[in-house]
Amino acid sequence: MANPESSLFRNRFHLSPPRGWMNDPNGFSLFENRYHLFYQYNPRDTVWGPMHWGHAVSPDLLDWTDLPIALTPDSKYDAGGCFSGSALTVDGMHALFYTGHLDPHPSVPGSRRETQCLAIGDGSRYTKDPSNPVIDERQLPSGLPSGDFRDPKVWREGERWLCIAVHRQSDGFGQILLFESADLRSWSLVGPVLRNRGELGGMWECPDIFRLEDKEVLVWSVMNPARQETGFRNLHGAVWATGALDRETGMFAEESRTEIDKGPDFYAPQTVATPDGRVVMIAWMQMWERSSPSRELGLDWTGCMTLPREVFLSGGRLCQRPIRELERYRGPCHSASSRVEGAVAFPELVGQCLDLEVVLGSGTASRCGLLLYLGDGERTLLEWDRAGGIFTLDRSLSGHPIRNLTAGAPECQVYRAVTGTADELRLRLVLDRSALEIFLQDGEIAMACTLFPRETSRGIRVFAEGGFIECSLNWWNLDGIPGAVQ
Ligand code: FRU
Numbered sequence: 289m290a291n292p293e294s295s296l297f298r299n300r301f302h303l304s305p306p307r308g309w310m311n312d313p314n315g316f317s318l319f320e321n322r323y324h325l326f327y328q329y330n331p332r333d334t335v336w337g338p339m340h341w342g343h344a345v346s347p348d349l350l351d352w353t354d355l356p357i358a359l360t361p362d363s364k365y366d367a368g369g370c371f372s373g374s375a376l377t378v379d380g381m382h383a384l385f386y387t388g389h390l391d392p393h394p395s396v397p398g399s400r401r402e403t404q405c406l407a408i409g410d411g412s413r414y415t416k417d418p419s420n421p422v423i424d425e426r427q428l429p430s431g432l433p434s435g436d437f438r439d440p441k442v443w444r445e446g447e448r449w450l451c452i453a454v455h456r457q458s459d460g461f462g463q464i465l466l467f468e469s470a471d472l473r474s475w476s477l478v479g480p481v482l483r484n485r486g487e488l489g490g491m492w493e494c495p496d497i498f499r500l501e502d503k504e505v506l507v508w509s510v511m512n513p514a515r516q517e518t519g520f521r522n523l524h525g526a527v528w529a530t531g532a533l534d535r536e537t538g539m540f541a542e543e544s545r546t547e548i549d550k551g552p553d554f555y556a557p558q559t560v561a562t563p564d565g566r567v568v569m570i571a572w573m574q575m576w577e578r579s580s581p582s583r584e585l586g587l588d589w590t591g592c593m594t595l596p597r598e599v600f601l602s603g604g605r606l607c608q609r610p611i612r613e614l615e616r617y618r619g620p621c622h623s624a625s626s627r628v629e630g631a632v633a634f635p636e637l638v639g640q641c642l643d644l645e646v647v648l649g650s651g652t653a654s655r656c657g658l659l660l661y662l663g664d665g666e667r668t669l670l671e672w673d674r675a676g677g678i679f680t681l682d683r684s685l686s687g688h689p690i691r692n693l694t695a696g697a698p699e700c701q702v703y704r705a706v707t708g709t710a711d712e713l714r715l716r717l718v719l720d721r722s723a724l725e726i727f728l729q730d731g732e733i734a735m736a737c738t739l740f741p742r743e744t745s746r747g748i749r750v751f752a753e754g755g756f757i758e759c760s761l762n763w764w765n766l767d768g769i770p771g772a773v774q
Pocket of ligand 1: 371373387
């Protein structure tokens with residue numbers, strides 16, 4: 289019999305694994321008119337384990353259908369896992385680039401080996417290439433270790449293919465390297481794209497690159513960045529930088545670098561270009577070294593992806609919003625407005641799958657915001673300190689606890705972002721059972737957050753302290769969404 293909590297928490301339109309464990313998105317691509325999203329997948333348990341590539345397809349990035357596992361770690365060069373990578377179309381076929389991971393003696397330093405591998409398929413079945421691995425330690429400057437050398441992103445440019453991958457330098461810090469090839473099978477190093485000189489965390493992971501208007505945007509994930517008051521509050525984070533990649537030297541001339549998402553659950557993003565010219569990004573909506581509520585509650589899956597998000601530039605700043613296809617699945621629009629002093633409940637605002645727009649407008653309040661998933665001792669707090677220009681997400685009372693598993697790691701309940709002083713706060717919230725995504729000021733700030741509240745904790749209130757606030761709401765139920773798993 290299905291666990292009753294499954295329908296409470298199981299996401300309807302955030303992709304989650306049929307069962308087992310999911311982490312990074314992989315091979316996010318458009319092939320033969322369907323979007324393909326692969327993912328790091330342990331089909332056998334709800335914890336990280338032997339990495340396969342799970343596979344789902346969708347016509348619109350929201351209505352996903354599961355396909356058979358695409359890659360299994362069963363070759364001599366990937367027996368320890370088929371790690372993250374990318375996909376592209378080559379001569380009408382779907383080519384996957386991934387990392388073959390070998391770790392036969394985890395306690396023996398230097399015994400780990402990571403290489404880049406190729407598999408070719410028709411969109412549902414994939415065959416590993418006989419020339420694997422296609423990039424290994426021979427392409428690295430001599431003597432450099434290949435224990436952390438992974439996550440290839442490959443794309444075509446004119447007559448050649450380019451690949452960026454991460455590598456751990458001898459000093460332990462991560463770097464991104466650029467390789468080139470004329471035939472996808474023999475590769476040579478162009479040079480370092482970007483090196484961590486100790487300014488941002490330790491090892492880097494999962495690079496991606498895309499073009500947006502006249503800019504190039506480099507994306508990567510960062511392990512253990514130093515924690516700040518209003519940023520990098522997670523154990524690990526993801527950043528993007530605008531700039532330009534020099535194809536001859538490999539160097540990326542960086543203009544500005546920012547954290548992509550300020551919430552608790554966002555890592556390893558990848559992008560795809562849509563035929564109508566949009567860049568759409570998706571990320572793993574969870575975090576390493578954390579307890580898994582769905583596992584602890586006895587459910588048979590752990591992990592989901594974020595909503596696909598459109599990436600755009602506004603005033604030179606990288607912004608994101610839910611893909612517009614989501615609007616097709618909206619029910620009728622409901623509206624309400626209120627002058628709030630103290631707290632106001634909106635009893636007609638109910639549902640586990642909601643698209644909600646809130647404007648906290650003029651008024652005298654010093655602090656205002658929303659209480660979501662409100663019930664017997666539980667609540668998720670979204671608070672705007674208007675004078676200080678700081679937005680806070682607090683999930684310390686959000687339901688089933690989420691704990692850091694690493695001893696001594698900072699607590700992971702309170703997340704903040706700088707809004708600056710503004711006349712109003714515009715919020716867009718997308719709720720999908722245990723997934724909540726928050727977009728502020730038309731996508732300047734994003735926060736992804738997972739929550740596991742009790743079934744009775746479903747109230748929503750707007751509050752204002754130290755004065756009043758004019759508040760208006762529009763919302764749509766998203767219950768009509770197809771949802772792969774019920
Ligand atoms: C990032 C990552 C990748 C690796 C994969 C293994 O989350 O550590 O660098 O390829 O996960 O599952």
